[in-house]
Each structure stands twice: as C-alpha cells, then as structure tokens.
Amino acid sequence: MKSNGVGKLRNVVIxxxxxxxxxxxxxxxxxxxxxxxxxAKPIEEALLxxxxxxxxxxxxxxxxxxxxxxxxLLAHLPSQRVAQVLTALPPDDxxxxxxxxxxxxxxxxxxxxxxxxxxxSLKLLNYPEDSVGRLMTPDYIAVKMDWxxxxxxxxxxxxxRDSETINVIYAVDDxxxxxxxxxxxxxxxxxxxxxxxELADHKFLQLHVDDDEEVAIGIFRKYERSAIPxxxxxxxxxxxxxxxxxxxxxxxxxxEDIQKIGGVEALDEPYMLTPLLSLFRKRxxxxxxxxxxxxxxxxxxAFFEEEIAKAVVLALFVPLILSSGGNAGxxxxxxxxxxxxxxxxxxxxxxRIMRREIASGLLLGAVLGSIGxxxxxxxxxxxxxxxxxxxxVGVTLFISLIGVVLWGTVTxxxxxxxxxxxxxxxxxxxxxxxxxxxxxxxxxIYFSVxxxxxxxxxx
Amino acid sequence: MKSNGVGKLRNVVIxxxxxxxxxxxxxxxxxxxxxxxxxAKPIEEALLxxxxxxxxxxxxxxxxxxxxxxxxLLAHLPSQRVAQVLTALPPDDxxxxxxxxxxxxxxxxxxxxxxxxxxxSLKLLNYPEDSVGRLMTPDYIAVKMDWxxxxxxxxxxxxxRDSETINVIYAVDDxxxxxxxxxxxxxxxxxxxxxxxELADHKFLQLHVDDDEEVAIGIFRKYERSAIPxxxxxxxxxxxxxxxxxxxxxxxxxxEDIQKIGGVEALDEPYMLTPLLSLFRKRxxxxxxxxxxxxxxxxxxAFFEEEIAKAVVLALFVPLILSSGGNAGxxxxxxxxxxxxxxxxxxxxxxRIMRREIASGLLLGAVLGSIGxxxxxxxxxxxxxxxxxxxxVGVTLFISLIGVVLWGTVTxxxxxxxxxxxxxxxxxxxxxxxxxxxxxxxxxIYFSVxxxxxxxxxx
Numbered sequence: 056m057k058s059n060g061v062g063k064l065r066n067v068v069i070x071x072x073x074x075x076x077x078x079x080x081x082x083x084x085x086x087x088x089x090x091x092x093x094x095a096k097p098i099e100e101a102l103l104x105x106x107x108x109x110x111x112x113x114x115x116x117x118x119x120x121x122x123x124x125x126x127x128l129l130a131h132l133p134s135q136r137v138a139q140v141l142t143a144l145p146p147d148d149x150x151x152x153x154x155x156x157x158x159x160x161x162x163x164x165x166x167x168x169x170x171x172x173x174x175x176s177l178k179l180l181n182y183p184e185d186s187v188g189r190l191m192t193p194d195y196i197a198v199k200m201d202w203x204x205x206x207x208x209x210x211x212x213x214x215x216r217d218s219e220t221i222n223v224i225y226a227v228d229d230x231x232x233x234x235x236x237x238x239x240x241x242x243x244x245x246x247x248x249x250x251x252x253e254l255a256d257h258k259f260l261q262l263h264v265d266d267d268e269e270v271a272i273g274i275f276r277k278y279e280r281s282a283i284p285x286x287x288x289x290x291x292x293x294x295x296x297x298x299x300x301x302x303x304x305x306x307x308x309x310x311e312d313i314q315k316i317g318g319v320e321a322l323d324e325p326y327m328l329t330p331l332l333s334l335f336r337k338r339x340x341x342x343x344x345x346x347x348x349x350x351x352x353x354x355x356x357a358f359f360e361e362e363i364a365k366a367v368v369l370a371l372f373v374p375l376i377l378s379s380g381g382n383a384g385x386x387x388x389x390x391x392x393x394x395x396x397x398x399x400x401x402x403x404x405x406x407r408i409m410r411r412e413i414a415s416g417l418l419l420g421a422v423l424g425s426i427g428x429x430x431x432x433x434x435x436x437x438x439x440x441x442x443x444x445x446x447x448v449g450v451t452l453f454i455s456l457i458g459v460v461l462w463g464t465v466t467x468x469x470x471x472x473x474x475x476x477x478x479x480x481x482x483x484x485x486x487x488x489x490x491x492x493x494x495x496x497x498x499x500i501y502f503s504v505x506x507x508x509x510x511x512x513x514x
Numbered sequence: 515m516k517s518n519g520v521g522k523l524r525n526v527v528i529x530x531x532x533x534x535x536x537x538x539x540x541x542x543x544x545x546x547x548x549x550x551x552x553x554a555k556p557i558e559e560a561l562l563x564x565x566x567x568x569x570x571x572x573x574x575x576x577x578x579x580x581x582x583x584x585x586x587l588l589a590h591l592p593s594q595r596v597a598q599v600l601t602a603l604p605p606d607d608x609x610x611x612x613x614x615x616x617x618x619x620x621x622x623x624x625x626x627x628x629x630x631x632x633x634x635s636l637k638l639l640n641y642p643e644d645s646v647g648r649l650m651t652p653d654y655i656a657v658k659m660d661w662x663x664x665x666x667x668x669x670x671x672x673x674x675r676d677s678e679t680i681n682v683i684y685a686v687d688d689x690x691x692x693x694x695x696x697x698x699x700x701x702x703x704x705x706x707x708x709x710x711x712e713l714a715d716h717k718f719l720q721l722h723v724d725d726d727e728e729v730a731i732g733i734f735r736k737y738e739r740s741a742i743p744x745x746x747x748x749x750x751x752x753x754x755x756x757x758x759x760x761x762x763x764x765x766x767x768x769x770e771d772i773q774k775i776g777g778v779e780a781l782d783e784p785y786m787l788t789p790l791l792s793l794f795r796k797r798x799x800x801x802x803x804x805x806x807x808x809x810x811x812x813x814x815x816a817f818f819e820e821e822i823a824k825a826v827v828l829a830l831f832v833p834l835i836l837s838s839g840g841n842a843g844x845x846x847x848x849x850x851x852x853x854x855x856x857x858x859x860x861x862x863x864x865x866r867i868m869r870r871e872i873a874s875g876l877l878l879g880a881v882l883g884s885i886g887x888x889x890x891x892x893x894x895x896x897x898x899x900x901x902x903x904x905x906x907v908g909v910t911l912f913i914s915l916i917g918v919v920l921w922g923t924v925t926x927x928x929x930x931x932x933x934x935x936x937x938x939x940x941x942x943x944x945x946x947x948x949x950x951x952x953x954x955x956x957x958x959i960y961f962s963v964x965x966x967x968x969x970x971x972x973x
Contacts, residue, residue, distance in 0.1 A: 083717065087736055208702065215703045222681050222698075222740070239681075239698060243667065244674045258542065276765060277546055279758045281681070281740060298757065299738045306735065309768045310852050316775055317848020317945065318841055326853040327863065331870060335877050338845050345841050346882050350889060352833035357899055363826050370822055370829040374811035374953055377833055382777055382804050382946040386797050389776020393769050394785040404786065411790060418794050423805050430809060440816055486776065486945030487841040494833050 061088040069100040078107040086112060090119035094328065102131055114143040121324055122155050129164070138167035145219060146172075147192040147300055150179040154189065187271050188264040190304065191285045191294035194219045197227045198251055200234065205247040220297050223282045226251060233284055233292040235259055261286050264293055268304050273398050275301045312396060315480065316389060318345065318487035341487070348491040352377075355498040362502060366513040368441055369505055372427075372452060373498070379423055380459035380497040381490030387412055387467030388484045395471060395481045405472050412468040413461065420460035424453040444512045451508045455501045462500065463493045520547040528559040537566040545571060549578035553787065561590055573602040580783050581614050588623070597626035604678060605631075606651040606759055609638040613648065646730050647723040649763065650744045650753035653678045656686045657710055659693065664706040679756050682741045685710060692743055692751040694718055720745050723752055727763050732857050734760045771855060774939065775848060777804065777946035800946070807950040811836075814957040821961060825972040827900055828964055831886075831911060832957070838882055839918035839956040840949030843926030846871055847943045850930045854940050864931050871927040872920065879919035883912040903971045910967045914960045921959065922952045 061084035064077060081089055081104065089108070093101045093116070105128060108116060117125060117140050129137055141149065141164060153161050153176060165173050175193065182188025196218050198207050207224065215221045224242065226235040236259040237251070245254060260278055262271055262285045274283060275298060282297045311321035320337040322329050329337075356363070356373075363370050391408065394400040400408065428449040435445035442448075467489055471481035506514055520543035523536060540548055540563065548567070552560045552575070564587060567575060576584065576599050588596055600608065600623060612620050612635060624632050634652065641647025655677050657666050666683065674680045683701065685694040695718040696710070704713060719737055721730055721744045733742060734757060741756045770780035779796040781788050788796075815822070815832075822829050850867065853859040859867060887908040894904035901907075926948050930940035965973055 085717075085719075085737060087738075211702050213703075215699055221702060239702075240674055243670050243680060243698075244672075258544075260544075276761070278544060279546075279761070281757070298740070302735070302738070302761075306856070309772075310856070313768075313772060313775060313848055313852045316772060317844050317851075319845045319849060322849070325856070325858040326849050327859055327866070331873055334870070335874055338842075338874065339878055339881055342838075342841055342845065342878055343881060343885065346834075346838060346885060349834050349837045350886075352837075353830050353889075356830040356833065360826055360830065360899075363822075363829055367819055367823045367826075367829075370826075370832070371812050371815040371819065373829070373832055374815065374836055374957070375805075375808050377837075378808045378811075378946075378949055378953060379801075379805060381949065382801055383797075385776050385944075385946050386778045386801065389772055390778060390781070390785050392776075393772045397765070397769070397784070399784040400786055407786070411793070414790055415794055415797065419798055419801055422798055422802060426802065426805060427809075430812075485844075486949075487837075487844050490837055490840065490945075490949070494837060498833070 061085070061092055064092055064104075065095055069096065069103050071103065074103045074107050077104075081107055082109050082112050086115040087119045089116045094121060094124050098127055098131065101128065105132070106136075110139055111143070114140055118144060118148045121328060122152070123324060123328070125152060126156065129160075134167070137164070141167050142169065142172060145192055145194065146175055146179060147190055147219075147296075149176055150189050153180060154184065182264060185268045186264070187262045187266045187268065187285055187296060188293075190268065190271065190296045190300050191264070192219045192297070193294040195223075195225060195282075195284070195292075195295040196221055197225045197292060200226055200228075200250075200252045200255065202251050203247065204242050204245045204249045204251070204254075207242050207251060208247070219295065220282050223280070223295070225284055225292060225295075226255065227292050231291045233259065233261060233286050233290060236284060259284070261290075262296060263288070269308070271296055272301055272305045272308065276305075276397070308396070311480075312392065312482040315482035316392065316485050318342070318485040341485075345487050345491050349494060351495045352498060355495050359498070359502040362505065362514055366505075366509065368448060368513070369451075369502070373501070375427070376452075376455055376459055376501045377490075377494045377497045379456055380463035380493040381486070382463070383416065383419055383460040384463035384467030384489040384493050385486035387415075387464045388471055388486070388489055391468050391471045392481045392484065395475060402472055402476055405469070408468055408472070409465065412464045416461035416464035417457065419464065420457035423460055424456035427452040427456050442513070444509070447509055447512050451501075451505045454508065455504045458500045458504065459493070459497045462496060463489075466493060466496075520544070520551055523551055523563075524554055528555065528562050530562065533562045533566050536563075540566055541568050541571050545574040546578045548575045553580060553583050557586055557590060560587065564591070565595075569598055569602070573599055577603060577607045580787060581611070582783060582787070584611060585615065588619075593626070596623070600626050601628065601631060604651055604653065605634055605638060606649055606678075606755075608635055609648050612639060613643065641723060644727045645723070646721045646725045646727065646744055646755060647752075649727065649730065649755045649759050650723070651678045651756070652753040654682075654684060654741075654743070654751075654754040655680055656684045656751060659685050659687075659709075659711045659714065661710050662706065663701050663704045663708045663710070663713075666701050666710060667706070678754065679741050682739075682754070684743055684751060684754075685714065686751050690750045692718065692720060692745050692749060695743065718743070720749075721755060722747070728767070730755055731760055731764045731767065735764075735856070767855070770939075771851065771941040774941035775851065775944050777801070777944040800944075804946050804950050808953060810954045811957060814954050818957070818961040821964065821973055825964075825968065827907060827972070828910075828961070832960070834886070835911075835914055835918055835960045836949075836953045836956045838915055839922035839952040840945070841922070842875065842878055842919040843922035843948040843952050844945035846874075846923045846926030847930055847945070847948055850927050851940045851943065854930060854934060861931055861935055864928070867927055867931070868924065871923045875920035875923035876916065878923065879916035882919055883915035886911040886915050901972070903968070906968055906971050910960075910964045913967065914963045917959045917963065918952070918956045921955060922948070925952060925955075 093104055194217055211221055222239050224237045228234055235255045235257055241254050260283050262283050264285050264287050282295045284292055285294045287293055314321050318341050320340055431441055431445055431449035435441050470484040474483055475481045552563055653676055670680055681698050683696045687693055694714045694716055700713050719742050721742050723744050723746050741754045743751055744753045746752055773780050777800050779799055890900055890904055890908035894900050929943040933942055934940045
C-alpha cells in the first residue's frame with residue numbers, strides 16, 4: 056500500500072500558520088485517511104484541516120467521519136461551508152446524517168438546501184428507520200429498451216458523472232416501471248448499433264422500499280451484486296442501494312452481534328472513541344441485570360444449605376457443574392445466532408435444531424460426565440477427600456453433568472429462536488445471559504440428583 | 515424480489531424422466547438458488563439437476579456450492595463434464611477448490627486442464643494459505659498511458675468478456691509495473707480522443723501478493739473499493755482481488771469469530787449441513803479443555819473446604835461471585851476482539867486499553883458490590899440466614915466483587931491482545947474460556963478476602 060504521509064500529520068500540531076504547508080498533502084491523500092486524522096485531532100485542529108480541503112474532497116472526507124465529529128464540525132463550520140457540504144453529500148449519506156440529528160437542527164440545516172434537494176431529503180427521511188428507503192440514492196442511470204448501445208453510452212457520457220454507480224444500468228418503461236437490469240460490461244462489449252432490447256434477459260433482482268436493512272444485506276450477500284434497484288408497491292423504480300452502503304451496515308450489524316453475544320449493549324462508536332462514561336453505561340446495564348438474575352443462585356444455594364452442611368463435598372463441584380452447563384449453552388447459542396444472521400436456519404427449522412441439540416447435548420454430557428466420574432475415582436484412590444461414599448459422589452456428578460449439559464444445549468439453541476420469534480435480536484442470548492439462566496436450573500438439577508443418589512449414605 | 519420457482523423444486527422428486535420438464539426453469543433461475551437446491555437434494559437428484567444445466571450456467575452454479583457437495587459432484591460426474599467445469603471456473607475459484615482437495619485427487623484433476631491453465635493453477639496454489647495470492651485472479655484489463663480513451667474502449671470490447679471486472683482498469687508500463695488505476699466511469703465520461711495519461715492521478719492502492727487475507731479485508735473495508743490490484747515485490751502487476759471474493763472471506767471470518775467467542779471450533783459448513791458427528795467433535799474439543807480447566811475449581815474449593823464447613827454461608831455466594839467475574843470479562847473481551855478485527859485498536863494501544871478497563875472494572879465492581887451488600891443487609895433484616903455476622907458477610911461480598919470484576923475486565927481485555935501478540939486468533943478468548951480462567955482466580959480472591967474480613971468472627 057502506498058501512503059503519502061497523511062498519517063504522519065497525527066504527530067504535528069496543526070495551526071493557522073502551518074496548515075498552508077500541509078494542504079497539498081491532505082488533498083492528495085485518501086479521504087478516509089484524512090477523516091481518521093480529523094477524528095484523532097482536537098476540534099480546533101480538525102476545523103483547520105477540514106477548512107484546507109478542496110470542496111469536493113471535503114465532502115467525501117466528511118461522509119467518512121463518525122457521527123459525533125460530523126455533528127461537531129457542523130456546529131463550528133461557517134454556514135456557507137455547511138451549505139456546501141450538505142448540498143454535495145450524496146442523498147443517502149445525507150439521510151444517514153440527518154436522521155441522527157435532533158429535529159430543530161435538521162430543520163435549520165434543511166434551509167441550506169435547494170428546494171429540490173430539500174424535498175428529496177424530506178422524502179427519504181419519511182421512510183421507516185432501518186428500511187431500504189433510508190439507504191437508497193436516486194442517482195442511477197436508467198435507459199429505455201428501444202435505445203441503441205451508442206445512445207446508452209452517449210447518455211452515460213453526459214449523466215454518468217452524477218450517478219452513484221455506473222456498473223449497473225437499469226431499463227424502465229415509459230411510466231417508470233423497472234423492467235430489467237444490465238451490467239455496464241454488456242454495453243461495452245456489444246457493438247454500438249445493438250438495441251438494448253437485444254441484450255435483455257428480463258431477469259432482475261429488486262428490493263422493496265419498505266424492506267428491512269437486514270433483508271437487503273441477505274440479498275446482497277447471496278446474489279453478490281454491486282447495486283440493487285429499489286421499487287415501490289407498483290414496481291416503479293425509486294432508487295438504488297449500493298454495496299458500499301450495505302457493507303457499512305453489515306459490518307455494523309456484525310459488530311453489534313459480537314458485542315451482544317459478549318453481553319454488552321452495542322456501542323455507537325469505535326471502542327477507542329467511546330467516552331469512558333458511555334462505555335461504563337453500556338456495560339453496567341446488562342451486568343446489573345445479570346447480577347440480579349444471578350442473585351437467585353444464592354437463594355437456590357440457601358435452599359440446599361442443609362444438604363451442603365451435611366455434605367460439604369457437594370459444594371466443591373458447584374462451579375464445575377454450573378460452568379459446564381453455561382459453556383455448552385454458549386456454544387449452542389453462538390452457532391444458532393450466526394446461522395440465523397446468515398439465513399442458514401429459520402424459525403421453521405426449530406424442531407430439527409432441537410433434535411440435533413438433544414443428541415449433541417447427550418453426547419457432550421456423557422463425555423464430561425465420564426471425565427468427572429473418572430476424576431473422582433482417581434482422587435479417591437489416593438486421598439480420602441471424597442470419603443467412603445466416593446462412588447456415589449462420582450455417580451451424582453456423572454448424572455448431573457449429563458442433565459446440566461443437555462439442559463444448557465437445548466436452552467442455548469432455543470433461546471435465540473424464541474427471541475427472534477418474539478421480535479427481539481437473537482444475539483441478545485449472550486453467553487453471560489445464558490449462563491445466568493442455566494445457573495439456577497443447574498443448581499436445582501445438581502442438588503436434586505444428589506438428594507436421590509446420596510439418600511441414605513451422605514444425606 | 516422476483517422468484518421463478520427454483521425453490522419450489524425442493525418438494526419435487528427429480529427423476530431421469532421428469533428432469534427435462536424442469537431444465538428451462540433451472541436455467542432461467544439464479545445460479546445461487548440452483549446451488550441451494552442442489553445442496554438440499556440427495557446426490558442422485560443433484561447429479562440430474564447439475565446435468566440439466568447449460569455449460570456456462572453449470573460452472574457459475576458449481577462455484578456457489580459448499581465444498582463437500584463440490585467434491586461429491588466431482589467424484590460422480592463424467593470426466594468430460596469435470597474437465598469442462600474445471601477449465602471454465604475462474605482461476606481464483608479454482609484455487610479455492612483445489613486447495614481443499616487431497617493431493618492425489620488434485621493431480622488427477624489438473625490433468626483435465628490445458629497446459630496454460632494448469633501452470634496458472636499450480637502458480638496460484640504456490641502462494642501461502644490465507645494469502646492474497648490465493649484470492650487473486652489474473653483476469654483484469656491493463657492499458658498503457660499513451661493510449662486514447664477510444665483505444666481503451668475498443669480494447670475492452672474485445673477482451674472485456676473474460677475479465678473478472680471491468681469496473682476498474684489498470685495502467686502498466688512496458689515492463690508490467692503497476693502505475694495507476696482508473697474507474698471505468700472515467701473513460702465513459704471522457705471524450706474519445708483523451709489520452710489515458712490526462713486522466714491519471716498516479717494515486718493508487720495495491721496489495722502485496724504475500725499479504726494476509728485479513729490485511730486485504732481491512733483495506734477493502736476502509737477504502738470501499740470493488741477491486742484492488744496485487745503486485746509482487748518489484749511492483750509488477752500480478753492480478754486483482756475483487757470485492758465478492760473478499761466479502762465471502764469476510765463473512766467467513768466473522769462467522770468464525772462469533773463461533774469462537776461462543777467457545778466452538780469454527781465450523782466448515784453451514785450449521786444445518788454440518789453432520790451431527792462433526793458438530794459434536796467441533797464442540798467436544800473445547801468443552802473438554804474447559805472442563806479440565808474448570809476441574810481446578812474443585813481443587814480450589816477443596817483447599818478452602820475447612821472454611822466452607824465452618825461457614826456454609828460462604829458457599830452460597832460462590833456462583834454469584836464467579837459469574838460476575840466471568841460476565842465482566844466476557845464483555846471486555848468481546849469489545850476488544852471486535853475492535854481488533856476492525857483495526858480500531860492495535861497492540862500498541864494496550865496501555866490505553868488497560869487504563870480504560872481498570873477504570874471501568876472499578877466502577878462496575880463497585881456497582882455490583884453495592885447491590886450485593888444491599889441484598890445481604892436487606893435479607894438480614896427479615897431472616898437469620900446470614901447469622902449475627904451478616905455485616906461482615908456483606909463487606910466480604912462487596913470487596914470480593916470489586917476484586918473479581920476488576921480482575922475479569924483486565925483479563926478479558928488483555929487476553930485478546932496477548933493472543934494476537936503470540937500469533938493466535940484473539941477470538942479464542944471466548945466467554946467460556948475466560949470464565950474458566952477467571953473462576954479459579956475468583957475463588958482465590960473471594961476466600962482470601964473472606965479469611966481476612968471474617969477472621970475472628972465466622973472463621
């Protein structure tokens with residue numbers, strides 16, 4: 056990778072006096088690198104850097120900034136520059152920005168736009184949050200079936216500059232219904248007199264403007280397109296969604312999934328840019344909920360206090376039993392969460408999943424139970440830690456582990472499905488959440504088995 | 515989305531007699547849908563379906579199939595069809611297939627290729643696994659700086675059909691050094707007599723052929739390109755990597771991360787297609803390792819057996835204490851794993867991360883500790899469960915929770931960094947793995963605090 060030294064400016068204090076010296080280097084860099092530089096700088100330096108960028112370059116750079124910095128820049132930039140940036144932002148990026156800003160500020164900013172651009176922004180903002188409508192841009196190339204390839208290429212020469220992508224070209228009828236899509240390659244390798252109609256296969260993908268973002272991600276992943284057209288209920292072409300926007304959304308969704316699986320509320324910004332207090336708040340919520348749930352284990356333990364007092368040996372295996380259930384559950388949950396996210400399984404598969412997991416749980420439980428039994432037998436050959444009834448202790452462990460691991464796998468695999476069914480994010484069935492759920496039941500399984508097996512000997 | 519009913523064929527038993535009736539529907543569908551159909555069918559039906567596909571369509575469909583089915587098809591197809599598929603597969607897809615097959619089979623398959631294609635495949639297979647060399651394709655368009663736009667478009671008309679993408683065009687010098695990249699749009703909106711040189715900005719991204727896949731994913735994500743050129747140590751253009759291949763690799767990496775965080779060895783196939791026994795093996799490995807680690811908790815508990823016998827009340831809080839440490843650690847780990855994967859933090863940030871996590875850990879621990887203390891006080895007002903020394907029990911809980919949560923956050927945040935530093939995947943620091951690590955130390959922290967605080971009262 057070539058670098059032209061934008062990154063090195065991190066170690067330079069930018070001032071009104073020296074910014075002129077760096078302007079060229081900035082404008083010859085990549086916008087995303089300049090955006091990273093701006094994010095790493097205090098606001099005074101950020102403003103100087105942003106002010107030194109050529110207008111077009113500034114707009115692209117702006118679209119790469121995290122939202123918090125975009126907002127800060129908008130608050131400090133001269134209004135002329137604000138108008139420039141807002142007008143030049145592609146409509147989909149503008150929507151993304153405006154939907155995050157507070158209402159009064161949005162109204163103020165909309166004033167900077169031309170009437171046509173303002174109407175467009177208001178229209179895009181009208182689509183439901185997380186819908187395809189919010190992601191789409193109306194800057195695409197549409198042609199008619201009776202044009203020749205030469206006409207298409209001439210049309211692109213004039214209007215191609217403003218289009219978000221020219222890799223895909225759409226055909227519409229006179230009313231505006233989408234009737235086909237073409238790859239630019241098809242026109243480039245065809246002879247100039249070919250009619251568009253001759254290249255058509257009348258086979259095309261489309262998204263509905265109200266579709267959820269996740270639907271769009273699934274279709275992009277499956278069909279490997281660089282852009283997909285968006286239509287309304289009548290089939291009228293409204294805009295296109297491009298892969299770069301979908302990629303950004305998909306990375307965000309995967310990040311949220313991983314954070315939720317870890318038991319953290321999803322962060323809004325990169326880890327390092329998240330203020331400490333907000334980092335604390337995102338974690339404290341779940342941690343407290345889990346703690347309150349886990350307090351039930353203290354009650355469950357208290358319920359069996361008499362048994363523990365009689366046979367302290369039982370207490371020794373509590374962490375082992377509980378963690379085995381939690382681990383088995385966390386494995387099952389992460390498999391199902393990901394399979395749901397990639398569309399590999401659906402709710403309708405629940406019974407097939409359940410059967411697989413019951414089989415897996417029994418097998419896994421038997422393996423762990425055998426190791427546990429073996430350990431107790433081995434120790435008892437050399438020490439009197441487990442007393443004269445070690446065999447019964449081993450049997451208790453064996454049976455409990457099968458029960459707890461089976462319960463963990465089944466809970467872990469079904470919880471994501473139940474959450475999805477109830478309209479929640481399956482990734483909420485985090486390892487910590489599951490462990491807490493499984494802990495209380497695990498204790499009950501363990502002590503119940505012990506009371507049956509050890510009846511008359513230890514208890 | 516339009517569907518032409520390929521999916522409905524799932525419920526039809528395909529036979530030698532009825533396949534003719536469905537051939538048209540199959541060939542008018544999307545290859546990825548047909549691939550899904552083939553994956554869902556027994557091998558006899560799969561072969562009939564594959565046999566009914568037009569040659570070009572068959573190759574694209576083949577490239578969408580999961581590896582296990584590809585292998586099965588290759589084993590059953592007539593050798594003429596095997597040769598056809600192998601020859602027509604894009605070089606990068608062919609590499610992906612061959613690298614998974616056993617050596618003898620690869621040698622046999624290579625015989626089906628023309629000498630030129632065979633040499634190419636052997637060359638690509640020579641690059642290290644998981645390197646950019648394995649992902650690249652040599653099918654790109656390269657032009658010279660002294661050509662006119664008209665010459666470029668004529669060239670594309672002839673050679674564009676075989677190129678993997680024509681969205682990006684590369685300029686090379688007479689020796690083959692990469693000297694610039696252009697978007698096809700630049701040529702389409704320029705006047706035909708413009709020289710390529712006039713459009714050049716001599717600013718371009720490149721990957722080195724030995725770069726790791728993860729480096730490539732990072733650059734694609736950051737710079738939002740549809741293709742990036744690959745050069746050797748001299749800067750000679752060797753091939754290009756396209757976004758669709760990177761997307762597939764990135765989805766795979768994210769899946770592996772999520773599965774590892776859940777404590778499962780990464781699956782090679784979608785959940786539902788993974789045979790039960792292989793699913794069991796992927797889970798049993800880690801589960802047993804974790805169980806063996808967790809057996810140490812039984813030893814740690816045994817070490818404090820005397821204290822537990824004296825004050826059974828101490829045992830009641832063991833699950834609560836341990837799970838709090840594990841949860842806090844799992845939160846920290848998932849944040850850092852994802853931040854590392856997205857390149858938001860690097861190893862050099864370890865000290866900044868450590869400071870943030872110490873602060874977070876103390877805050878979170880204090881919150882949980884206070885709730886714990888409050889709970890003990892509240893219960894003691896109504897019951898004698900915690901005995902006359904309830905205040906000291908509450909203090910023990912308060913201090914232990916701060917210690918355990920702090921230890922969990924620090925371990926959870928540092929472990930991914932340590933793993934990365936040692937050359938392992940940070941995602942191995944799964945919630946279950948962390949919980950096991952933190953459990954033993956958590957017990958030691960808890961009982962040590964108890965021995966100091968309860969000295970002379972309960973102990």
